[in-house]
Amino acid sequence: MKEKIMNGLLSAAGVMQTQRHLAAIKNAFMSLLPIIIIGSFCTLFSNVICSTTPGFLSLANVPGLGFLGKLNPMFVAANYGTMNFIAIGCVILIAMELGEHYGIKDKALPVVALGAYISLCAFSASGKAVDGSEVVVTNVLARMYTNAQGLFVGMFASVGATEVYCRLVKSGKFEIHMPDSVPSNVARSFTILFPSLITILIVSGIGMVFEMITGMSLFNAIIAFIQKPLSNILTSFPGYITLIFITTLLWTFGIHGTQVTKAVYEPILLAAFAENEAAYAAGAPIPNIINTPFMSCFSTVTGAGITGGLIIAIMIFSKRDDFKAIAKLAIPCALFNINEPIIFGLPVVMNPIMAIPFMIAPAVSATFAYLMTNLGFAGRMVVNAPWTTPPGLMAFLCSGGSIGAAVTQILCILLAFVVYIPFVLASNRQRIETEE
Template sequence: MEKFLKWIEEKFMPPMARLAEQRHLRAIRDGIISTLSLIIVGSFFLIIAFPPVKSWADAVAPNVGKILIPFRMTMGLMALYAAYGMGYSLAKSYKLDGVSGGVLSLAAFLMMTIPVNVDGVLKKAAEAGIQGANPIGWALPMGNLGGAGMFAAILAMIFAVEVLRILKKYNVTLKMPEQVPESVSRSFEALIPAAVIIVVLWFIRVWLNFDIQKFIMDIFAPVKGVAGNSIWGVLVPIFLITLLWSAGIHGASVIGSVLRPIWLVLLEENAAALAAGQPLPNIAPEQFFQWLVWIGGAGATLGLAILLCFSKSEYLKKVGRFSIIPAIFNINEPMMFGVPLVMNPILAIPFIVAPLVIGIISYIAVSIGIVGRFAINAPWTLPAPIGAYFATNGSISAVILVIINILISMVIYYPFFKVYEKKMIEEEKAQIAATESTLNM
């Protein structure tokens, strides 16, 4: 195991570390993270609209449409917000104006969606004998502005900011005198890039009638299916994240940068299905991992934290006692660097194996319907049983599964923990003996 970890550190870790800091992936990560507060707040309106208690659900049923408006304006537009956040982050990484990068990315994303003349639709409906709707003019269809549009938002962001960068590099911009306020000067510097971006996407989307959104979704449809509804979509991310963490790399940051757009699409589809009163289509959005696998943090370490609290090693017992409270709230950095779990050949095995085992059990439980599926983005710092309950919109079986998974992780960690504990006790005794020997001299 030591040779394996050494190989990871020397061969596997450097390219993964570079991947985590690749500017486009970092911009995607930062832009999506910037939307999380809106997504979390919007998700809770799903709970209000569809409470887990039947009597409450019946009471709010007449007002479901009104209650869901914040959900539709937050989670339903997540790609819209992310487009700006990602563009801002990527532009700043190039030392360009972040606001211009964000606005141009947002404009590029919106140019991929053709507005609909609702008046014309209603007129045709009236001609067909359908009455009762009020004319409202032009409107943007919201279907591609939420999770379904995330890949298009990423493409729009890269295109817009790279156009801004290239034109700036070759001085194809409008320069204003120094006396002009900086905010006005920035706007004029973005004028030519804005024209290029809008004209190119207008020609592609309108005149060529090429649906960029549909094209991208068709490409990613197989990936989305594997990620959301197959055992490999569960096991591969778990393995890579824990493998990277055991070598000292923040695995969730690396793998999440690649998979989080897909996970958000899966969550948005589940949330939309819940809002429409339909069966939830996807098994494993990110919340599946958060509440059923990463219990106590990456590596399912809450079970280990409990074991540490009763360790015969004074050091491990202290680590366990100052780690247990953070672990309850899914923060395990005290254990990662206190035990340590990073670069620890003994505990690396259960750190990888325990999440894989409970991931398989959880996948089976959710796929066959024993445990409810995830449609709500509950705050990740909630204790796992509570977070699982909210994220599944009131599935008691999810709470029970969380508790079972904690016990399973404890069983898997236990033999390796005892081996490591024995090693630490021997080191402590040797240290005490060395100290006494020094004092007696």
């Protein structure tokens, strides 16, 4: 029975890691990470350094530092150019990643995918004028189509358009052959002309037919029936804890659980973070507790399984020289949230004694952090700091300067330490019995 479960997990994880669409989505988000971090820190600088809003905690409000307020437009513009266009970047990068899988490296492919996605968006936006009357502006693209709200639709459109385009190009049935005297780059443009045209028309046509039949745009339907329900599940406390258990369970079998499940949870948690970041920039209440930096701060701090707590427990309670030697080597890595030395060196992988606390510690930590955030002791996450940022500093930055969040993150590591203690003591006993 145990072997069947293990084989089932390995098989499922292998499929998720090698499945071309999930791999393309995962790699695209990894490429987007620098842009997300830049946008996050621009928001932080805009609010903490350059804001001149009266009563706002900002360096620009300190006497003699008012000149910092003049830099604010630069950070606001940089934030808009990054965080408010991540859906566009996602569409382009997914098309490039998936195209490479098929051996198609046409520079036109990501543009075709982007055109297909834009064809599903509305080209007008409504709002209220100064006098309170409703106005409709045409020939514009609303921000909801370019920011994190459009991520899910962008993913589907990019994958669908790329699949159609690559199949048409590889079939060779729609090529326009030019004379040999025509330069190769010009000839290639005509070769992919009809595949590009057909791809965009297919996606656009699907959107048109869907709206004619249902009276709802395909964009709004995907958000209403897929993105929002999935978001409600993963950003709820039970759904998030389930996600943590799945990722750590995969880790215990030697599979990088975070990377395997990333393509599923990343768009949802990133969208929740983007809502927080936008609210923080606008000075509005922060809506979401669970999001991407919440996971980094309270579920994977010092590495998956919060193995920083295991290292502390080993250094204090372990009587095994082999454990202590590995723990000492792992300390510098743990400070930057890297834990492969302890996972594969101790090992935690395929180790029943260490696998149990490895799965329990992140759940306990996330529960405690969720409670502290809900009580208002820890600030909600509004900045996506690099995942290698040391503990304490990471939570302080991600929360926009909340001391309570930094304290909570340190306490989470200590809670993990408490969880690991009985199992470290059990490993002492196991070593003695083995030697006997």
